[in-house]
Amino acid sequence: MTTAATTAAVPRPEKLPVWLKATHGLGSIAYGVKDNGFSTFLLLFYNQVIGLDAGIVGTAIMVALIADAFVDPVIGELTDRTRSRWGRRLPWLYAAPIPLAMAWMLLWSPPEMSDAMTIAWLIGFAIIVRSLVSMCEVPSVAIVPELSADYDERTVVMRYRFLFGWGGGLLILYLAYRWFFAGSLGLVDPAGYFPYALTGALLMAGAVMLSAVGQHRRIAVSNLDQPRPTAKLSHVLRDMRETLSNRAFLWLIFAALFAFINQGITFSMTNYLLGFFWQLSGDEMGDYVFLLFATMVAAFLLVAPLSAKLGKRGGAILAGAIALIVNSSMYLAWIQDIFPGLPGKPSVAVFFAMVFVGNTFSIILMILSSSMMADVVEASQGETGRRSEGLFFAGYFFMQKCATGIGIFLAGQILSFAAFPASAKPGEVGDAVLGNLAIGYMVAILIIGTLGLIVMRKFPISRADHEARLALLDDAARAEPDASGAHP
Template identity: 60%
Template sequence: MASAVALPRSLKVMHGLGSVAYGVKDNGFSVFLLIFYNQVLGIDAGVVGTVIMAALIFDAFADPIIGELSDRTQSKWGRRLPWLYAAAIPLGIIWLLLWHPPEMGQTGTIIWLFCTAVLARSLVSMCEVPSIALVPELTGDYDERTRLMRYRFLFGWAGGLLMLIFAYGIFFTGEKGVSDPAGYDAYSVWSALMMTGSVLISALGQHRHVAKQSPPAPRGAGLGHAFAEIKATLSNRAFLWLVSAALFGLINQGLTFALTNYQLAFLWQLKQMEMLYYAVILFTTVIVAFIIVPPLSGRFGKKNAAIVLALISMAFTAALYGSWLLDLVPGAPSAPSILFMFALVTIANSAAVGMMMLMSSMMADVVEASQQETGRRSEGLFFAGYFFMQKCAVGIGTFAAGMILTFADFPQNAVPGRVDVAALDGLALYYMGTVLVLGLMGISILRHFPISRESHNERLRALNTSAESAS
């Protein structure tokens, strides 16, 4: 059973560092990939969104297999580290290929996008699923898991935002901005180095803490038995409530990221330096969430705190885009107030990040709920199931972003300041409406999550008693 003792901060930092790769990947897929294949390579936004969604859903089916194999891995370094050491370098190579399609026709480029996207996402899973599965292994404490999970979000967002700062401040400073093909060469190289380096350094930094002989896995052999266990484990009631609720929040996240460049460049008309300020604002929101989540969780519990934060995020998102539609944004539409936008985004995003921190910590608590039912600890499988849903959600969100652009009649090769106001209004309206509908659906489901601090602690006592009786 994982210890309830507070973990050293150095271990938390090394553990969180591994999520830099996930943040860089999310930044690339959600912020730049759509606009790269659409505005740089000239493929229709709806087609690109559809291909990315198909690739991510196809790739997502590998996640439960990766989680189950990770749970079954037998080595002197434990169940997780071998995956981190093996996948890091191939991940960097495939990432470079994703942003460097060879000269070919549109059909060939679409196939290239699909294949490299599947491979890149699968390799990220081989790093992220074993890494995050260490959380419930490192600590069984209800609140310490939240404190540890914060570091994953802090470093994950830091990795993505650092690449965003590099992109807006260094790589895309020319006249073409994020439509400059040359900028993507430097972007892809540096992001690949960050992904590979962070995974390897994180694994080495945790090695002495987690490199122990894998516990015996008294399970049957054969592919059929493995799939039967996957089905039984992922049928856990708490897991199903949590992933169903998270699905809607993560669709919103994928939608928001995919439309980021369109909103910043065309709706809010940010200049290059203001793009950098925006990245700093986003990182500030992660720090705010990092600070406020533990006291909120301690006072209200994880579920109730997550619901409160979700409502706050939705309210301020509606205030921002509702103000645009009602002509209440100072200076809009020709010169909208950046300070007005920054203020509302700071509150909305701080709450959204805090909500996702709490929901990830709730997933760690599902491990013992399942263990009590099945007698198995399946950390890797549960988080792989969570990532399966997340990838599907991000793909759906990216697809929805492409559809919103199509419905808004948003032009290709658009120039900031020259887009018709009707198209901008359509972008704001469809985005706001989608976020609110999906957010309310997610909250209505999350209310049914059954694990509280009290039930978790009681479950730990029961499992410890059973373990002592068996020894």
């Protein structure tokens, strides 16, 4: 361990009150609302309502997504270096929400202008919105390793973030299906997008502000708030490169890359799979939203005992394997014509049951991966002497956004492979096309997911490693005053 490692404090491995964990998780509603908009409605809005070509809109969204990804590491480093009387993170959480709400409204309200200007509007405000969400999410999630160094408690904190993040996204989705777009025009009703955007803006701004206020007393003054001094750009870039070269960090983001590619494929194909493949009705789509929230609750309850039993790495690998097997097997059953309800409409009850199991364990995998990222902080601190929570989670988000872009691209390739027709109607797409869609989707998620689990086995931090590292850092911090001559 370097001498520099003792210059940064280490949080206590303590259990946190439930109110603090819930208040912290509340802020992730903004991320859930943003994700719902970009994954489910933005392409449809600019294509079907505004009238732009779908291929151009998809490309514009991917350009904005990848451009925004490069902003995240900068935000992470800036939050780690922020100096204020409220510490490193709170100024960002107070400053970003109101501009985020305004930018969100503008994203869904393009004025009448040429197609080229509308595309520029889409790209520009998509980047602004995603960057402002990062200014809320990066400092917020960077607080997790600062709240407690306890190996299991970090998983518990993360599960609250996922609970509220999924809850926020599913709430706005439910309101969209049942209220904003309940008319005869459905999801292409222009009148539904103003209340959709306004509700999302209020939810995002309100959640982040309430979360910041609720945590203020706990995190405004912290013994961990020892930001690095202002340095030359070359020194900042050197520190960032050194920090992000951490072996545990690289293995983790490499493994998560495959998981988020699969997530990107699945999310971007959701409306195709639900409407055309599984042929869900409007009411069943509403029930599907409740089902997804139930999977989040199940993951919330199961992730802590699973992690306690197997450790984060072992729990993540088991959860990922179960999710892969269940999610691929229902498409294999359809291909083999043995899924209940065939021929005809597949059984909704069986489909929902399999989604419940598969999605529950998919979420558990994501929660444990995020919790593992928190443990990377101390591993890096032992090597560099710096606590770089913001930079690490920003790097994680950078990878996630790039992977999602890849997933969207691959989803398009799967649809092309299946020769999916334009202007298709549920129940009227041929079995050959649906079969190719099932084969393409199943093979893609199986190969990509299996590679991710193989890489996950290389993650080097176990519970014992983490606790031993905490002890070394704590001993070094206690010994530092004597070594520096501060005490006789």
